[in-house]
Amino acid sequence: ECVIREIAAACGRIAETSGLTPLIIPMQEVQDGRICESLCSLLKDCGAVMYRPGNAPELIGVLSHAEMVMGMRLHLVIFASSAGVPVIGLSYDPKVNSMLRQLGQDHCVDLAERKNQKNFTGLAEEIASHAESVMKDRSEIGEFLEAKAEEMRCLCREDFTGIRTMLN
Numbered sequence: 001e002c003v004i005r006e007i008a009a010a011c012g013r014i015a016e017t018s019g020l021t022p023l024i025i026p027m028q029e030v031q032d033g034r035i036c037e038s039l040c041s042l043l044k045d046c047g048a049v050m051y052r053p054g055n056a057p058e059l060i061g062v063l064s065h066a067e068m069v070m071g072m073r074l075h076l077v078i079f080a081s082s083a084g085v086p087v088i089g090l091s092y093d094p095k096v097n098s099m100l101r102q103l104g105q106d107h108c109v110d111l112a113e114r115k116n117q118k119n120f121t122g123l124a125e126e127i128a129s130h131a132e133s134v135m136k137d138r139s140e141i142g143e144f145l146e147a148k149a150e151e152m153r154c155l156c157r158e159d160f161t162g163i164r165t166m167l168n
Helices: 002-018 029-042 056-063 074-082 094-102 111-117 123-136 138-167
Strands: 069-071 087-091 108-110
Touching (some): 002 029, 002 123, 056 074, 069 074, 074 087, 074 138, 087 094, 087 111, 108 111, 123 138
Parallel strands (some): 069 087
């Protein structure tokens, strides 16, 4: 599919300009496995590697060492940002856009809109432009995300305390 080719082209450009190695992670093996294998194959000249996480803590550990993350799955956005790693969202679902907005991040490419318009022209350039911006401001974005993640963890603890109080 042309979307995969465009994403691969963007990853190739990012790898070339930044010296980063693409790490391809299928978050939902049944739905993502074949697509990720195709993407990895298209990126073999960049040294792309496929990684299948065993569990969430293992995945978060790997993501915490990334320079940046690009992904379509909500949990990938959550895990990467909770580790203070800048994220470029490839949104096919409003929940990804919503999470990025909650995190104060505007690096998101709306794939659903492009699909509706049947127009993926320029997708690779758009993704690469976001990546360039993220890499330029990586430290600041990472610090902001770490603070935001702590703020959100505090809100979750407050919610659990409130639930516990209501149930008792």
